[in-house]
Amino acid sequence: MPRQVRQAARAEEQLRLATALAYLSAAQRQAIELHYLQDWSLERIGQRMNKTKGAVASLIYRGTSKLRELLVNESRGDHG
Template identity: 60%
Template sequence: MHDDHAAELEQYREYLGLLGRLQLDDMLAGKVDVSGVVQLTLLEAGQAGWDELAETNRVPWLRQIFANNLLDEIRKFRTQARDVDRELSIHQAMEQSASRVNEWLVASQSSPSNQAMRHERELRLAKALSCLPAAQREAIELHHLKGLPLEEIGKRLNRNKGAVAAFIYRGTTRLRELLSSSSEID
């Protein structure tokens, strides 16, 4: 992989990690190494013709490779035979997660929504989320991107509903600051 391809692909690391975390249920979250799957995906993408793809096709193609690699990793922890429905649904869920990320961004920021700008916003959000304290990041991902109610998030984080609401409020406030100031997350 060329150094320029590696640098270009590296910008997708946090984004893919976010999508991966959104796909895993509680049982798999502690077992599947999402960062390892992201690393493998970036390596494969660099070797498989990244520069030959049109700009608008790159992100969907990268999500497809990532979904396939994530499924392979999940299969290692499944004891039953291949679950074809699960495999189909993870590809659909990956696209839905990307859509939810974009919808949340559009709802919280008004800006033109062509494909290139949408992908850039998604990457910036993923990078900004990675700058937050873990509890704030997880609360925001579970609430805004997975759609879980505060009580459910509280159970997962072993916190009360008020603490979860505070995590989300502080995290969202910090995200807005990070997203409005490009120098802090670039």
């Protein structure tokens, strides 16, 4: 696959993810971004957000579940 095509596909995936992230609660989005993009531990995120490790894990679980649902529905063309 040509480099420009790969770059365009990657940019499209990033846009899809950014759009889906906007549908999450602020807490879910923050926990996911800190954990997956900043590589923070659950404990560190909990300290930052004033939540327990379990609460952070729950935010990440619910948020990633919602992201998965949104991205699957979007790829199928379901918009509602």
